[in-house]
Amino acid sequence: MASLKQLIEALCKGKVQFVIIGGMATVAQGVTYVTVDLDICYERSAQNCERIADTLAPFQPYLRDAPPGLPFVLDAATIQVGLNFTLSTTAGDLDLIGEVAGLGAYDSVLANSEPLELFGLTCSVLTLEGLLKAKRASGRPRDLLLIPELEALLALRRKAEA
């Protein structure tokens, strides 16, 4: 599972415009949560879709839970005609998200993110406030369960800064 680290490193080094969202962002921010996949919100320009396709190609991305043998290729054209992709890769599960509930598309998600140093690289990660907006908007029970912990972390940070 350490290979999800390789995925993060590859996306950063490939100059992909992305923000880490979802469970991995909650963990990076300090929540006591266990997640097995990496969710990212990506910028949808042709150039960035090209970078995503090039960066992920060595990890053999394939549609998660789809039967094997489908004629699926994650190239720039495929990314541009789609929006959200749930993928399995040789480095672990990866969700490419074009729009985040409660936040919107990449620019808005980026505005709700902060640069964090991860494994020696600087990555944009959704803030605690951004995570709260997204979790509240999704309305899924598993997301709503995280809200008290996210609110508590924010309160602890405020108290530490006061």
Next chain:
Amino acid sequence: MEIEKTSRSTIEDDEILRRAEAFGVDLSLLRERLTWTPTERLERLFEVLEFVEALQAAGRWAHGEP
């Protein structure tokens, strides 16, 4: 005025923490994580996941599954 505002937000934060604790949030774990860097938080997660994978593999082996 500023002191009043600060003490009000402190009271609000105390209330948020009290509610979270009543919900079952372990504040001591959160306080500990706040002392770690983001990289350390993710590295700990990956360690936990490796342990879970090893447990799952042991379970499959014990039940004669591939």
